[in-house]
Amino acid sequence: MTLLRVESLQKSFGSLNVTRDVTLDVGAGEKHVIIGPNGAGKTSLINQIGGQMTPDGGRVMIDGSDVTRLAPEQRARLGLARTFQKNTLFQRLSVFENVRLGVQARFGNSFDLAQRAAARTDVNARARDVLDLLRLTALAERRVASISYGDQRQLEIAVALAGDPRILLLDEPTSGLSPVETRQLIEIIRALPSHLGILMIEHDMEVVFSLADRITVLYYGEVLASDKPDVVAANERVRDVYLGASF
Amino acid sequence: MGEFVFFLLALAWPFLAGSYGTGLITEALIFAIAAMSLDLLMGYSGLVSFGHAAFFGVGAYALALSGMKLGLNPWLGILVAVMTSALAALIIGYFCVRVSGVAFIMLTLAFAQLLYSAAVKWRGITGGSDGIGGFDRPQIAGLSLNDPIYMYFACLLGFVLSLWLLRRIINSQFGHALVGLRENETRMRALGFSTDRLKLCAFVLSGAFAGFAGALYAIYNSFISPDALSFAQSGMFLLMVVLGGVGSLLGPAIGAAIFLLMKQFVSSHTEHWLAIVGIIFVCCVMFFRSGVYGFLKQWLERGART
Ligand SMILES: Nc1ncnc2c1ncn2[C@@H]1O[C@H](COP(=O)(O)OP(=O)(O)O)[C@@H](O)[C@H]1O
Ligand SMILES: [Mg+2]
Numbered sequence: 023m024t025l026l027r028v029e030s031l032q033k034s035f036g037s038l039n040v041t042r043d044v045t046l047d048v049g050a051g052e053k054h055v056i057i058g059p060n061g062a063g064k065t066s067l068i069n070q071i072g073g074q075m076t077p078d079g080g081r082v083m084i085d086g087s088d089v090t091r092l093a094p095e096q097r098a099r100l101g102l103a104r105t106f107q108k109n110t111l112f113q114r115l116s117v118f119e120n121v122r123l124g125v126q127a128r129f130g131n132s133f134d135l136a137q138r139a140a141a142r143t144d145v146n147a148r149a150r151d152v153l154d155l156l157r158l159t160a161l162a163e164r165r166v167a168s169i170s171y172g173d174q175r176q177l178e179i180a181v182a183l184a185g186d187p188r189i190l191l192l193d194e195p196t197s198g199l200s201p202v203e204t205r206q207l208i209e210i211i212r213a214l215p216s217h218l219g220i221l222m223i224e225h226d227m228e229v230v231f232s233l234a235d236r237i238t239v240l241y242y243g244e245v246l247a248s249d250k251p252d253v254v255a256a257n258e259r260v261r262d263v264y265l266g267a268s269f
Numbered sequence: 270m271g272e273f274v275f276f277l278l279a280l281a282w283p284f285l286a287g288s289y290g291t292g293l294i295t296e297a298l299i300f301a302i303a304a305m306s307l308d309l310l311m312g313y314s315g316l317v318s319f320g321h322a323a324f325f326g327v328g329a330y331a332l333a334l335s336g337m338k339l340g341l342n343p344w345l346g347i348l349v350a351v352m353t354s355a356l357a358a359l360i361i362g363y364f365c366v367r368v369s370g371v372a373f374i375m376l377t378l379a380f381a382q383l384l385y386s387a388a389v390k391w392r393g394i395t396g397g398s399d400g401i402g403g404f405d406r407p408q409i410a411g412l413s414l415n416d417p418i419y420m421y422f423a424c425l426l427g428f429v430l431s432l433w434l435l436r437r438i439i440n441s442q443f444g445h446a447l448v449g450l451r452e453n454e455t456r457m458r459a460l461g462f463s464t465d466r467l468k469l470c471a472f473v474l475s476g477a478f479a480g481f482a483g484a485l486y487a488i489y490n491s492f493i494s495p496d497a498l499s500f501a502q503s504g505m506f507l508l509m510v511v512l513g514g515v516g517s518l519l520g521p522a523i524g525a526a527i528f529l530l531m532k533q534f535v536s537s538h539t540e541h542w543l544a545i546v547g548i549i550f551v552c553c554v555m556f557f558r559s560g561v562y563g564f565l566k567q568w569l570e571r572g573a574r575t
Contacts, residue, residue: 072459073458074455074459093458094458094459095457095458095459095460095461095462095463095464096461098458098459098460098461099461103459103460104459106455106456106459110453110455110456110459111453111456112448112449112452112453112456113452113453114452115448115449115452119445122445123445123446123449123457123460124460126442126445126446127457127460127461127462128460128461130442131442132442132443132446132462132463132467133442133443133466133467133470134441134442134443135437135438135441135443135444135474136437136441137441137442138437138440138441139440139441139442139444139445140440142442145442181456181460182459184460185460185461
């Protein structure tokens with residue numbers, strides 16, 4: 023079933039068309055990877071799906087219902103989660119608290135003024151489970167600002183997963199990571215719950231072809247191709263403008 | 270431990286200090302409540318309000334008017350004051366939480382100025398710039414707050430109660446969400462938090478505590494004038510919070526006490542006391558970012574390690 027559908031999306035900044043008639047689908051359990059050169063409009067697309075940016079035209083749908091006019095927080099409550107290309111974390115809070123807030127958003131009660139947050143053992147337990155899954159347990163009590171960039175990239179994903187989403191948007195999760203860290207992260211992404219629909223922006227072609235069920239190529243805001251990896255790899259135009267001689 | 274010692278000292282204070290010292294600390298306790306209420310917004314939610322006197326003043330006027338015009342028992346008057354301030358904060362906050370940054374600062378300032386000029390112009394009700402005075406102080410079981418010692422203990426009780434409630438709020442899931450808001454609003458929204466509602470709720474709570482302080486202030490002075498709503502008053506609350514240490518609750522309470530003591534002692538020696546306060550403020554912002562409280566805490570921790 024189609025979890026997430028983007029339909030004829032349009033967005034321009036003045037004369038710059040960052041999104042031109044983009045249509046794509048993400049199904050449950052699908053890993054859909056977006057590739058394209060810098061400035062192709064990949065992040066802008068993710069921002070429009072997440073609700074951080076408003077499109078000029080077209081629709082974003084979750085489970086077949088139109089969410090184009092909904093705020094980011096309303097989309098999140100429908101099971102949409104995301105990470106950011108540039109780390110967007112609670113820098114002065116602990117690693118644990120970062121994830122705990124993500125769990126609280128979905129499973130806690132943020133308008134409970136009386137009970138101590140620490141007393142919500144269910145929320146805390148889930149936060150610890152998520153930290154375990156992302157192999158961040160050893161860093162739980164550290165301030166985010168004091169952990170390595172690679173660990174922060176991992177925490178980005180942990181925070182997004184905290185609320186047990188159904189759709190996960192990942193904006194270049196491996197950017198700036200060492201080859202070892204990248205491999206680790208790929209293993210983690212591979213091990214994510216199988217029902218999760220993932221839409222992921224990625225540059226590293228090895229990563230792309232090892233993970234993707236489906237690849238969409240964006241070029242100057244336009245979809246050049248959107249298909250199974252082998253079909254995309256064989257596409258003449260994609261080869262010309264993006265993949266180059268190596269494929 | 271340190272807090273317990275402070276509390277014992279506070280209990281003994283009226284019997285150690287004369288009536289002058291008792292009055293000074295009574296006032297400090299009242300302003301401490303107001304400063305802590307502002308800290309809930311500034312320090313924990315990251316919302317810098319330049320118009321916090323609005324809620325302090327509304328609480329003070331509500332107490333005075335509910336007694337003078339409606340003949341309400343002053344104990345009930347305190348409750349009315351808290352609720353009126355909360356309502357004012359709900360209305361003002363409804364508009365303010367929609368914007369952020371400088372616009373938020375400007376809007377809170379504008380609303381406070383609006384209330385200030387209403388208090389000055391609406392002479393029939395508020396007495397204009399002359400203010401209103403001579404209303405009843407509450408009494409219970411023959412103990413009247415006309416007695417400075419009972420007034421002191423009433424304010425001490427109000428302070429301890431406010432500190433306890435505010436701490437509970439800060440340790441709750443709601444409080445944690447406010448801190449998240451302060452740290453990164455984009456992420457909070459992406460996680461599904463209704464950030465506007467959280468901010469509004471913080472605004473209303475903060476206004477309610479400020480109104481409580483305002484009511485105590487009106488009772489303490491048995492007088493209220495538009496000064497309580499003024500820009501200068503809002504500025505003083507800000508100074509108290511920054512001086513004491515943003516986001517530490519107890520810090521702003523200490524800041525309020527230091528501010529009042531400075532005002533008393535410096536202003537008796539020089540008329541330029543505000544200039545001196547300004548210099549201290551600049552030093553705080555430049556060299557002691559965590560305020561007096563943060564400085565003391567660091568110093569004590571360093572002492573404990575060696
Ligand atoms: N808010 C904005 N205002 C103006 N231009 C923008 C804005 N956001 C992105 N752009 C421009 O849109 C283009 C696509 O950016 P982006 O979506 O970040 O590309 P990608 O993620 O594929 O590298 C870039 O040229 C960028 O400068
Ligand atoms: Mg990008």
